[in-house]
Amino acid sequence: MLKLLRTLFRPELVLRRSSSSYVARMRYLTRLREDDEACLEALRSGRLLLYHRLAPLLQKTPAGLFQLPNICTNDLEGVLDKLGKSHALVKEAVLIGCTEKHEAQFSLDVGSLEQSEVERLCGGAFIDLRKAFFLLTGPEVPLVARGQTLLRWHQTNGFCSASGHPTFRNQSGSQRICHSSGHTYYPKMAPVVIALISDGSRCLLGRQATFPSGMYSALAGFCDMGETIEETLRREIAEEVGLELMSFRVSGSQHWPFPQSSFMVACQALVSPDNTQVSVDHAELEDARWFSLQEVQEALRLKKPPRNHQGAPPTLWLPPRYAIAHQLVVEWVQQQLATH
Numbered sequence: 001m002l003k004l005l006r007t008l009f010r011p012e013l014v015l016r017r018s019s020s021s022y023v024a025r026m027r028y029l030t031r032l033r034e035d036d037e038a039c040l041e042a043l044r045s046g047r048l049l050l051y052h053r054l055a056p057l058l059q060k061t062p063a064g065l066f067q068l069p070n071i072c073t074n075d076l077e078g079v080l081d082k083l084g085k086s087h088a089l090v091k092e093a094v095l096i097g098c099t100e101k102h103e104a105q106f107s108l109d110v111g112s113l114e115q116s117e118v119e120r121l122c123g124g125a126f127i128d129l130r131k132a133f134f135l136l137t138g139p140e141v142p143l144v145a146r147g148q149t150l151l152r153w154h155q156t157n158g159f160c161s162a163s164g165h166p167t168f169r170n171q172s173g174s175q176r177i178c179h180s181s182g183h184t185y186y187p188k189m190a191p192v193v194i195a196l197i198s199d200g201s202r203c204l205l206g207r208q209a210t211f212p213s214g215m216y217s218a219l220a221g222f223c224d225m226g227e228t229i230e231e232t233l234r235r236e237i238a239e240e241v242g243l244e245l246m247s248f249r250v251s252g253s254q255h256w257p258f259p260q261s262s263f264m265v266a267c268q269a270l271v272s273p274d275n276t277q278v279s280v281d282h283a284e285l286e287d288a289r290w291f292s293l294q295e296v297q298e299a300l301r302l303k304k305p306p307r308n309h310q311g312a313p314p315t316l317w318l319p320p321r322y323a324i325a326h327q328l329v330v331e332w333v334q335q336q337l338a339t340h
């Protein structure tokens with residue numbers, strides 16, 4: 001009987017078990033944000049993601065894959081000892097998460113240390129985050145993005161915009177306070193709407209002049225103050241490519257660390273097949289073009305950026321797998337294959 005019940009209610013049981021450990025982890029993180037002593041204690045046994053001037057430390061495995069090295073506070077203190085530096089640097093770490101084993105995760109910028117020395121002692125290399133997005137896979141990617149963005153926020157919010165006096169962080173780094181004005185500052189994300197526009201059979205991708213050669217992405221734009229998702233989307237598409245939107249649906253969201261920290265709301269959008277004449281605003285985009293399903297499928301199969309020869313039309317190259325633009329493209333391809 002018990003076995004039968006277990007079989008019948010398995011999904012619920014699994015969900016409840018994983019959700020109770022999730023709840024415990026989230027409550028633990030809340031406590032660490034509120035209690036400086038508890039956070040310092042957690043740092044002693046925690047895991048550290050190291051950055052050098054905001055470039056994360058990556059390690060190459062014997063199989064040639066890239067991963068985040070597993071560094072704990074003791075390891076870093078050993079490195080500091082070898083470099084003749086004080087352990088005080090460790091306390092500058094900011095809290096970014098918690099592993100399933102309840103180990104607190106922190107990020108720390110060691111930009112005050114000699115880069116090559118840290119690389120040698122930790123056995124890795126500091127790699128620009130945009131490049132790291134192409135090298136890492138799995139749940140490490142959002143974590144490394146979160147770690148960098150929180151460090152950047154602290155590095156650029158050292159002063160109160162009301163009083164001009166220094167602001168001071170709590171131990172976890174979840175806020176900064178100005179003792180003069182009494183203002184509390186919390187890390188901010190700028191809302192952005194990103195859309196993969198389709199006319200039913202093709203999709204529209206655009207590129208900025210700063211993108212790597214051949215790379216095209218879904219169209220995106222920052223929300224103006226007070227705008228809704230639909231208002232931003234309609235305005236951005238009209239401004240950037242001169243098209244009138246017919247319909248859209250929200251497909252997902254993601255945090256994006258560039259240029260400061262954006263909250264991307266991702267949409268699949270449709271324009272009428274009778275209204276597909278693109279008029280690019282060259283102040284915003286270098287180019288925007290319609291791509292066929294076949295062109296997009298070929299781009300998804302590429303493992304390395306294509307070598308585009310001068311004069312020849314560039315081969316399409318898509319944003320990294322982690323980028324929500326990439327995920328929108330994959331979703332669109334699946335929809336096309338399912339409906340045609």
Ligand SMILES: NC(=O)c1ccc[n+]([C@@H]2O[C@H](COP(=O)([O-])OP(=O)(O)OC[C@H]3O[C@@H](n4cnc5c(N)ncnc54)[C@H](O)[C@@H]3O)[C@@H](O)[C@H]2O)c1
Binds near residue numbers: 194256264319323
């Ligand atoms: N994750 C992804 O898949 C993905 C794909 C495409 C774009 N993006 C991101 O979306 C964001 C917005 O895209 P976009 O550049 O086309 O936006 P956009 O079309 O709104 O144009 C950017 C311009 O908007 C202005 N702007 C207004 N508010 C801003 C703010 N809060 N921060 C910075 N600039 C602001 C600036 O003048 C800037 O040059 C970028 O940060 C880009 O990195 C992410």
Ligand SMILES: [Mg+2]
Binds near residue numbers: 221
């Ligand atoms: Mg844009």
